[in-house]
Amino acid sequence: MIGGAPGISLRGVSRSYGRTVALHPLDLEVGPGELVGLIGPNGAGKTTLLRILTAQLLPSAGSVRVGGVDVVADPGAARARIGIVPEEPSLYDYLSAREMLQYVIALRGGGDLEAALDLAGLGADADRLIHEYSQGMRRRAALAAAVVSDPPVLILDEALNGLDPENAMRVEVKLAARAAAGTTILFSTHLLDSVERVATRVLMVRGGRVVADARPKELGPDGVRMLFRDRMIDGGEAPAG
Amino acid sequence: MSAPQARGDASANPYAWAWGLERSRRHAAGSWAEKLAPWGPLAAALLSLPLWGASLHDYLGRADGPRNALFLAMVSRMALVLAGALCLSTYSALIRGPERGVLSLHPLRPNAWWSAKMLDLFMGRLSWLGVTLVLMAPLHVAPVLAGAAAGVLSGAWLVGIGVGAAVNLAAPLAARTPALQGTLDAIRGMNPREHAALLYAPGFALGLAGLAVILSVQGAGAWISGREGAWLLVVPHVVGVAALVGSRPLASAVDRLPTLLGEIEAAWAPYADPEESRRVYLEWMAERAPAVLGREMLKDLRHGWRRLRTGISGAWLLGVLTAWAFAAGEPTIGAQLGAVALAITGGLAVLLAVRDPVWLDEAVPVARRVRTLARAVVVLGWGGPVVAAGLFDGAGTCLIFAFLALGLGGVGASTGLWLRGRAWPVYTAVALLAVAVVVGLGPGVEVVR
Structure with a gap:
């Protein structure tokens, strides 16, 4: 718990684009130390949810608190408590990864540069300009920028996609360690293996509704995959509401 | 390869530090054309001096009355254009700057951001003032x-x-102020409410700045003719400094920009898809062309209409004004407007070339002459209304500039070389030079009255 409040708290949060409902009313609590994998097909509402949580979009209804801060009322304070990796990494192309992290540390008032580079596996390339990086390296640089100041909440939009197996594995292990130390982590992904390996909890979203909320450990071996097939592929109906 | 050693320290002002590094390294990595590009408008202004300086000196030799009237007319227009361009460019820099994506991820340090941004604005726009002062150099x-x-x-x-x-x-704050919601609803048209404040902000700024400039011109008039009221000359200086000081506390509004812009984009999202399935303007031209040519034309017509529509419709607006000027017996103004309109239209070909994906060339090679011809036909189609407007009168001048503009577009389109990247300063320079040529060399054209 952060200041007596859960890491992420949504109450009756919904979002519509015109007549299209992207997110049906949703209640969700994610506590400190939870590493939550958010999975679902394209257009399911994952990115809408993450954008609401990171103050990039307003909810049509409901209240959103992250790190104990009302995201709508005080987006700046909320951002200070969240490390964000957006779907498309936003970085200064003509800075090196080390300089990018120095910039973030200066903005956030502190951080551990070497630990962030280590998490992202960028130590050897930290002094190269970001525009020389491959897509996977850019994603890792964005991840390093998100974790460098050790924020209490991490929100990662497909941050593991496109990473080579070695780096994906390293990032998963390091994220799991951060979660064990109390960080709240919510990550969207299409990689069921990743969710099965590291997530302490899995949320499956379809048609703007959460259709499954489970703990992989309790599901047993291959449980996430079977739940996914049950709820997302074999015509499992979304719950009403 | 390691990045060059960074100077300074991020902690004092992280924005100024990061933007400074970005700017200097981008500059160092750019081609020679990109390095020279920012100097283009200044060079064009210098080159144009002999062309129009002589006409100006003729007028300076006249009696005080007509001389002063000419001077005030000329300076007021130039000052209004300068202030207007700055109001618009300030909007782009502050609200939709390229660093928006990074800013939206982190907490804001408003004072540091404001200082860095203002320094950026002042240094980046210093050459704009330089161009206008150089154009006034014959007044020495x-x-x-x-x-x-x-x-x-x-x-x-x-x-x-x-x-x-x-x-x-102030616009992001206004967008969220309950007391202004009714007003914003009344003026927003089809736009989302949040967008209205941002949309009208540059116009509102232009109105205020324009008023200050007009007062300043009156002050200048009083000064040069020895009347009272010369103090009005410094009104824009005072207003400008006061507004600048007043803008500092407003910087905290930038914290709300990501949400505001996200909402605006979300509001437009439902309208985005139908556009893709609709036929575009002049698509019939591609259908009637030979298959190879038609395929290239279709690509340019669709891509251009959807990405460069502002340029196309802006050129048409100038075309209408061109026709109006000729009809009103103002051939000089008509020729100038027509030239600018056609320069814009020609520039569209360059912009298309700049945005040609390299991988497409490699995957599906197309003969350069086919691409250039297709692009020329498409741009000629877009420029048609402008040329038609020019045919009212002064057709010769307009057509010369049509071909000049298309020629320039053709060079950029076929080589994609000298205008690649941040091309606008070069093109601005060329357009400025073109206007100067019309003003200075137009046969029998009386420049100013």
């Missing part, structure tokens, strides 16, 4: 006029940035 033979021009133009520059900053930074 009349020091009072030169001083008055410098006063008005520097005031326009300062008030354009100052008022632009204050109004554009």
Whole structure:
């Protein structure tokens, strides 16, 4: 718990684009130390949810608190408590990864540069300009920028996609360690293996509704995959509401 | 390869530090054309001096009355254009700057951001003031006029940035102020409410800055003719500085920009898809062309219409004004407007070339002559209304510039070389030079009345 409040708290949060409902009313609590994998097909509402949580979009209804801060009322304070990796990494192309992290540390008032580079596996390339990086390296640089100041909440939009197996594995292990130390982590992904390996909890979203909320450990071996097939592929109906 | 050693320290002002590094390294990595590009407008202004300086000197030799009237007319227009361009560019820099994506991820340090942004704005727009002052250089033979021009133009520059900053930074707050919701609803048209404040901000800033500039011109008039009221000359300076100081506390509004812009984009999202399935303007031209040519034309017609529509419709607007000017017996103005319109239209070909994906060339090679021909036909189609407008009168001048513009577009389109990247300063320079040529060399054209 952060200041007596859960890491992420949504109450009756919904979002519509015109007549299209992207997110049906949703209640969700994610506590400190939870590493939550958010999975679902394209257009399911994952990115809408993450954008609401990171103050990039307003909810049509409901209240959103992250790190104990009302995201709508005080987006700046909320951002200070969240490390964000957006779907498309936003970085200064003509800075090196080390300089990018120095910039973030200066903005956030502190951080551990070497630990962030280590998490992202960028130590050897930290002094190269970001525009020389491959897509996977850019994603890792964005991840390093998100974790460098050790924020209490991490929100990662497909941050593991496109990473080579070695780096994906390293990032998963390091994220799991951060979660064990109390960080709240919510990550969207299409990689069921990743969710099965590291997530302490899995949320499956379809048609703007959460259709499954489970703990992989309790599901047993291959449980996430079977739940996914049950709820997302074999015509499992979304719950009403 | 390691990045060059960074100077300075991020902790004092992280924005200024990061943007400074970005700017200097981008500059160092750019081609020679990109390095020279920012100097283009200044060079064009210098080159144009002999062309129009002679005409100006003719007028300077006349009696005080007509001379002063000409001077005030000329300076006021230039100052208004300068202030207007700054109000618009301040909006782009503050609200939709390229660093928006990074800013939206982290907490804001408003004072540091404001200082870095203002430094960026002032340094980046210094050459704009330089261009206008160079264009006024022929006035050196009349020091009072030169001083008055410098006063008005520097005031326009300062008030354009100052008022632009204050109004554009106030816009995100206005968008969320309950008391203004009714007003915003009344003026927003089809736009989302949040968008209305941002949409109208540059216009509002332009109105305020324009008022200050007009007062300044009146002050300049009083000064050069020895009347009372010369103090009005410094109104834009005072307003500009006051607005700048007032804009500093408004910087905290930038914290709300990501949500605001996200909402605007979300509001437009439902309208985005139908556009893709609709036929575009002039698509019939591609259907009637031979298959190979038609395929290239279709690509340019669709891509151009969807990405460069502002340029196309902006050129048409100038085309209408061209026709109006010719019809009203103002061939000089008509020729100038037509030239600018056609330069814009020609520039569209260059922009298309700049955005050609390299991988497509490699995957599906197309003969350069086919691409150039297709692009020329498409641009000629877009420029058609402008050329038609020019045919009312002064057809020769307009057509010459049509071919000049298309030629320039063709060079860029076929080589994609010299205008690649940040091309606009070069093209601005060329357009400026083209206008100067019309003004200075147009046969029998009376420049100013």
